Amino acid sequence: xxSFLRIFSALIFLSIPVSSQLDELFFPGFKDxxxxxxxxxxxxxxxxxxxxxxxxxxxxxxxxxxxxxxxxKNSSNSNVFSFSTSFAIVIVPExxxxxxxxxxxxxxxxxxxxxxxxxxxxxxxxxxxxxxxxHLFAVEFDTVQDFEFQDINDNHIGIDINSMKSNASVxxxxxxxxxxxxxxxxxxxxxxxxxxxxDSAENILNVTVSPNSSKPKIPILSFRVDLSxxxxxxxxxxxxxxxxxxxxxxxxxxxSFKINGPARAxxxxxxxxxxxxxxxxxTGAIVGVSIASVVLAICILSLAIxxxxxxxxxxxxxxDWELEVGxxxxxxxxLKQATNNFSAKQLLGHGGFGQVYKGTLHNSxxxxxxxxxxxxxxxxxxxxxxxIATIGRLRHRNxxxxxxxxxxxxxxxxxxxxxxxxxxxxxxxxxxxxVLNWEQRFKIIKGVxxxxxYLHEGYEQVVIHRDxxxxxxxxxxxxxxxLGDFGLAKLYEHGTNPATTRVVGTLGYxxxxxxxxGKSSASSDVFAFGALLLEVACGRRPIETRALPEELxxxxxxxxxxxxxxxxxxxxxxxxxxxxxxxxxxxxxxxxLCSNNSPAARPTMRQVVRCLEGELELPDTLRGPRSSDGxxxxxxxxxxxxxxxxxxxxxxxxxxxxxxxxxxPSLSTSPITLVYGRD
Ligand SMILES: *[C@@H]1O[C@H](CO)[C@@H](O)[C@H](O)[C@H]1NC(C)=O
Ligand SMILES: *[C@@H]1O[C@H](CO)[C@@H](O)[C@H](O)[C@H]1NC(C)=O
Ligand SMILES: *[C@@H]1O[C@H](CO)[C@@H](O)[C@H](O)[C@H]1NC(C)=O
Ligand SMILES: *[C@@H]1O[C@H](CO)[C@@H](O)[C@H](O)[C@H]1NC(C)=O
Ligand SMILES: *[C@@H]1O[C@H](CO)[C@@H](O)[C@H](O)[C@H]1NC(C)=O
Ligand SMILES: *[C@@H]1O[C@H](CO)[C@@H](O)[C@H](O)[C@H]1NC(C)=O
Ligand SMILES: *[C@@H]1O[C@H](CO)[C@@H](O)[C@H](O)[C@H]1NC(C)=O
Ligand SMILES: *[C@@H]1O[C@H](CO)[C@@H](O)[C@H](O)[C@H]1NC(C)=O
Ligand SMILES: *[C@@H]1O[C@H](CO)[C@@H](O)[C@H](O)[C@H]1NC(C)=O
Numbered sequence: 001x002x003s004f005l006r007i008f009s010a011l012i013f014l015s016i017p018v019s020s021q022l023d024e025l026f027f028p029g030f031k032d033x034x035x036x037x038x039x040x041x042x043x044x045x046x047x048x049x050x051x052x053x054x055x056x057x058x059x060x061x062x063x064x065x066x067x068x069x070x071x072x073k074n075s076s077n078s079n080v081f082s083f084s085t086s087f088a089i090v091i092v093p094e095x096x097x098x099x100x101x102x103x104x105x106x107x108x109x110x111x112x113x114x115x116x117x118x119x120x121x122x123x124x125x126x127x128x129x130x131x132x133x134x135h136l137f138a139v140e141f142d143t144v145q146d147f148e149f150q151d152i153n154d155n156h157i158g159i160d161i162n163s164m165k166s167n168a169s170v171x172x173x174x175x176x177x178x179x180x181x182x183x184x185x186x187x188x189x190x191x192x193x194x195x196x197x198x199d200s201a202e203n204i205l206n207v208t209v210s211p212n213s214s215k216p217k218i219p220i221l222s223f224r225v226d227l228s229x230x231x232x233x234x235x236x237x238x239x240x241x242x243x244x245x246x247x248x249x250x251x252x253x254x255x256s257f258k259i260n261g262p263a264r265a266x267x268x269x270x271x272x273x274x275x276x277x278x279x280x281x282x283t284g285a286i287v288g289v290s291i292a293s294v295v296l297a298i299c300i301l302s303l304a305i306x307x308x309x310x311x312x313x314x315x316x317x318x319x320d321w322e323l324e325v326g327x328x329x330x331x332x333x334x335l336k337q338a339t340n341n342f343s344a345k346q347l348l349g350h351g352g353f354g355q356v357y358k359g360t361l362h363n364s365x366x367x368x369x370x371x372x373x374x375x376x377x378x379x380x381x382x383x384x385x386x387x388i389a390t391i392g393r394l395r396h397r398n399x400x401x402x403x404x405x406x407x408x409x410x411x412x413x414x415x416x417x418x419x420x421x422x423x424x425x426x427x428x429x430x431x432x433x434x435v436l437n438w439e440q441r442f443k444i445i446k447g448v449x450x451x452x453x454y455l456h457e458g459y460e461q462v463v464i465h466r467d468x469x470x471x472x473x474x475x476x477x478x479x480x481x482x483l484g485d486f487g488l489a490k491l492y493e494h495g496t497n498p499a500t501t502r503v504v505g506t507l508g509y510x511x512x513x514x515x516x517x518g519k520s521s522a523s524s525d526v527f528a529f530g531a532l533l534l535e536v537a538c539g540r541r542p543i544e545t546r547a548l549p550e551e552l553x554x555x556x557x558x559x560x561x562x563x564x565x566x567x568x569x570x571x572x573x574x575x576x577x578x579x580x581x582x583x584x585x586x587x588x589x590x591x592x593l594c595s596n597n598s599p600a601a602r603p604t605m606r607q608v609v610r611c612l613e614g615e616l617e618l619p620d621t622l623r624g625p626r627s628s629d630g631x632x633x634x635x636x637x638x639x640x641x642x643x644x645x646x647x648x649x650x651x652x653x654x655x656x657x658x659x660x661x662x663x664x665p666s667l668s669t670s671p672i673t674l675v676y677g678r679d
Contacts, residue, residue, distance in 0.1 A: 023259035025066060025237075029272045030252070037064045037238070038111045041122060049272040051252040053103060053241035056094040059613075061122030062250070065111035065238030070259060072107075073233045080228045082200045084263040085237070088253040090274050091143060092189045093246070095396075095458030099143020099154055099187040100248030103241040105196060107137040111236040118244035118615055119146040120164055130163040137161055137230055139196050139207055141172070143187040144246060148616070155186050157207055159223050161230055168223040174210055175218040184209060191253060191268050195219075198227065213268045244615060328404035328415075335406055335413050337362055339370050348422070358418065367418035368403060372411065394459060398451030400474050400484035419482065421475035428470055428539050428572075436479070438579035441536050444481030445587065446612050448473055451483045452529060453605040456522045466520045468528035469509045470535050509542060512597050523599035526608065530594025534558055537587050539572030555595040558588060562622070586611065589618050 027033060029049030037045070043053045043062030053062035073080050085105065093100050104121050106113075113136075115123040121140060128134055138160040145154040149165045158166030172184045186192065195208040195215055203226045206219035237257055241250035253271040256263040338359035339346045346357040348369060357370045392402050404415040421427075424444060427436050436444070448468075455463040465483065472485040511527035514520055531542040534554050542554045561567050571577075571584055590611050596602050603611070610616040 022068070022070060024261075024264075025255065025257040026264050027256070028254045028266060028270060030255075031272075036067055038067045038236075039064050040112055040114070043241075048275070050274065051239070051255075053239055053250040053252065054100075054243050054247070055249045056092075056100065056243065056247040058243055058247045059117045060247075061115065061117045061120075061240065061242040063106075063111075063113060063122055063238060063240040064252070065106075065108075065236040066257075067111070069234035069236055070257075071233065072231045072235050072259070073228070076233045078228075080200050080226075080231045081259050082198055082261075083257070083259050084195070084197045084261065085255070085257040086193065086195045086263045086266050087239075087255040088191050088193050088266055088268055088271055089141065090189065090191050090251045090253060091141065091187050091248050092251070092274065093143065093187045093248040095246070095454060096187075096189070096460075098246050098453075098458050100243040100246045101144050101241070102140055102142035102186075102248075103239060103250040103252075104138040104140040104160070105194070105238075106240050107231065107235050107237050109135045109232050109235060111238065113240060115240070115242075117242040118613070119144065119149060120242065122240040122242040123160070124164060130165070132162055134162040135230055135232055135235075137227065138240070139194075140164075140166065141186050141192075141194075143248065144244065146615075157186075157209065157221055159205065159207070159221065159225070161225070167225070168221060170221045172209065173220055175216045175220065177217070179218060184211060187248060189274075191271070191273070193266065193268055195263070197262075200227070203227075213266070215265075244610075244613065246609075330404045330406045330413070330415060332406055332408040332411070332413070334362065335359065335370055335415065338368065342372065359415075369416045369418050371414040371416065373413070394455070394463065396451050396454040396458070398447040398480070398482050399454070400482045416484070417476075419474035419484070420477035421479060423471045424473035424475060424481065424536075425470035427475070428535060429541055432574070435574045438575055438584065440479050442580075442583060442587070442612075444473065444475065444479065445533060445536055446609075447481035448483055448532065449529065449605065449609045449612055451481075452525060453609050455483075456525070456605050462522060464520050464522060465525050465528075467509075468525055468532060470532060470541075473532070511599065513599055521599065522605065523602045526594050526602045526605060527596075527599075529605070529608065530591045530596075530602070531555065533587050533591035533594065534570075537572065537584055537591065538570045539574050555592070559592060562588070562592060586618060589622055592622055593618070 030037065030045045030051045031049035034045050037051070039045070040063035041053075041061040042055065042057065043051070043064045046052050051064055053064060054060055071081075072083070087105065089103055091099070091103060101118055102121055104123060106123065108123075113123055115121070116125045120126075120129075121138070121142075123136060123138055124134065140156075140158045140160055142151060142156050142158060143154055145151045146164075149163075151158075151166075152169050153171055155172050156166075156169050157172050158169030161167050172186045174182045174184050176182050184192065190211060193210050193213060193215075195206070197206045197208075197219075198204070199206075203224055205223045205225055205227075207221040207223075208216055208219040210216055239252055239255075243250075251274060253268075253273070254266045256266055258264065336342065338361050339357040340359075342355075342357055346359065348356045348358050355372050357372065359368050359370045360366070361368055392405075395401070400419060401417045402414060403417060406413040406415070426433055452465065452468065455465055467485060468483065472483060474482050474484045476482060509528035509531045511524035514524050531554065535542060538554060538558065540554060558567065558570050561570050567585070567588055568581075570588070571579070590603075590608060594602050594608065607616060611618060
């Protein structure tokens with residue numbers, strides 16, 4: 001009782017200075033504190049008490065400041081006080097490997113900064129950046145490497161004074177008790193406890209982070225700075241976060257702040273926690289496993305039935321690999337019914353390796369596209385396995401979703417989301433069914449770019465699509481571009497070299513090094529994407545067999561015109577000159593950059609996406625090897641063409657398949673598709 005009284009009187013004693021001159025904040029969770037915080041942008045306090053600055057909506061910012069200012073100086077020209085703060089953050093990116101910009105602890109003269117999203121973290125805009133009159137101080141937790149602000153990597157902690165170019169920054173890490181450095185991922189989706197301590201006598205600012213509640217002895221970042229000229233007498237304290245094209249949810253679980261003394265300790269275990277790992281991406285594996293076990297059960301069951309009834313005609317035999325496959329398995333009967341017995345009326349077209357039918361699933365009444373790969377195409381089986389194993393686990397709004405599959409004897413069936421508007425090529429070339437305006441085209445390009453970025457960087461393995469082209473870009477009812485046809489996709493682990501495989505792809509989209517080295521890589525996908533950019537801007541195929549000789553290869557023609565300073569002449573006349581000229585020019589230049597002969601000179605998809613988002617500027621003039629080294633390009637194509645001179649390859653018949661010298665009847669509508677060699 002006595003000790004209780006002592007604590008009680010101590011509390012009363014403590015609360016006197018707090019009420020007269022606020023110098024301490026302690027929020028172990030933010031429940032019922034919406035009056036005490038000023039929220040901006042999309043920030044909100046969730047029911048469980050978590051302060052969510054952003055969710056994974058693209059290009060947004062969110063801020064929360066304590067609603068009144070705190071005194072940081074005794075008078076406007078005196079020295080700044082020492083301060084100390086501690087807070088717990090959780091950053092959950094939309095795609096586990098890619099961050100969605102970042103979060104910053106902020107001290108500012110305003111509680112409504114209204115800065116730009118993306119790399120500006122909602123703090124500043126492009127005009128006030130670096131201006132001394134900003135009086136802005138921030139400690140950023142940045143998960144995207146921005147070259148404009150010379151970010152060191154995509155997982156760093158930085159100290160920003162009046163600018164987004166950090167005055168000091170360091171890769172996120174923790175010092176363990178024996179002084180060894182341990183990596184720490186900011187975008188790992190786990191709680192991170194942060195301490196920011198400023199000693200105004202020593203002019204030292206320390207930033208310390210930890211994955212648990214115990215504070216490491218050694219700070220990860222220690223920076224000598226006098227904050228007196230930066231701070232005003234009264235300042236707001238809080239947090240700001242932003243998302244770009246890549247998005248994360250940025251959360252603060254708890255916060256403690258104190259002027260002239262150590263901030264009260266936060267204990268991670270007593271703070272609110274985020275509800276479970278994100279379903280969207282992490283449960284893919286779990287769902288896969290549980291579906292696999294369901295499939296296993298079905299397998300055992302159907303095997304039993306097969307044994308009992310024996311020799312049922314057209315039995316659906318299940319093999320080992322099928323058990324590992326994620327998406328739903330449909331019965332042949334179901335798909336037969338859905339497509340009206342694969343009637344010719346339902347035929348949407350021919351994709352690589354098979355026909356595609358429109359169908360309506362009987363139970364759910366959802367419209368689907370069913371791709372049927374028939375027995376005739378023997379090579380189909382392997383591609384089929386690759387396709388369901390790969391695409392079945394991928395999830396992105398700009399990828400055509402595989403919803404299920406079925407196998408019956410030699411017949412392989414894949415069930416996809418139905419894309420109401422068909423493929424992009426039917427809108428671009430020859431006599432298009434409708435002309436897309438520039439805005440629609442630009443939206444499609446951006447969508448495909450972000451889908452491809454996801455394949456390259458956002459999945460647990462690197463997925464090389466290997467057949468990016470207009471006819472593999474499908475459009476939904478709202479004309480969103482979605483990348484489809486993963487029949488040729490290859491996976492490999494991040495950080496490893498792609499293995500040599502047989503060369504696949506479509507002439508005109510095929511990077512010049514691919515036939516030479518036999519390797520497909522992320523940068524050969526970028527090459528094909530470059531061809532796609534040019535196609536969309538110019539409204540013609542990458543290789544136009546009916547064109548004048550100098551216009552045969554699209555990229556060379558565009559380079560030629562670019563070199564002559566007449567690049568506007570290549571823009572699709574069907575656009576009727578109604579477009580945002582700087583945007584079209586950017587797309588053309590980007591297309592040329594991607595089409596560089598040297599893989600090393602091509603941008604990454606991440607850079608491409610950032611250019612398209614206007615986050616990265618292209619140089620005014622391109623010094624491409626195509627102008628000085630232009631013959632190389634032709635050489636690459638010539639090599640390829642010559643290597644088939646002895647076979648039945650013919651530039652004018654538009655499709656032919658080659659496997660071991662055997663030519664199959666064409667199933668593809670692509671201009672010229674080549675498949676040769678062996679794994
Ligand atoms: C929050 O604001 C309310 C009134 O607006 C005040 O009574 C309360 O003390 C504040 N709480 C904190 C932790 O500042
Ligand atoms: C994100 O937050 C905004 C604003 O609160 C809301 O409108 C939107 O629906 C949220 N999006 C998601 C995916 O939760
Ligand atoms: C600020 O000024 C007051 C009154 O002049 C003084 O009592 C106090 O110690 C000063 N605080 C600091 C941190 O210097
Ligand atoms: C940039 O921010 C400053 C300060 O908030 C504001 O005065 C200015 O208008 C902004 N500029 C632009 C281009 O938004
Ligand atoms: C810095 O901002 C102030 C106030 O917004 C403005 O008057 C001044 O011109 C800016 N300085 C520079 C170099 O932009
Ligand atoms: C911090 O960086 C900004 C811009 O890079 C620079 O103007 C400023 O002088 C730096 N401040 C300190 C204290 O290093
Ligand atoms: C906290 O994390 C650090 C760094 O990972 C580790 O060295 C330390 O043992 C952990 N402490 C506790 C109490 O778990
Ligand atoms: C420090 O501890 C870690 C494990 O906590 C251990 O792996 C490492 O070898 C130790 N380093 C030294 C220098 O003792
Ligand atoms: C900052 O870190 C250094 C080095 O560990 C330490 O000596 C100093 O006391 C720390 N200062 C503050 C204010 O935490």
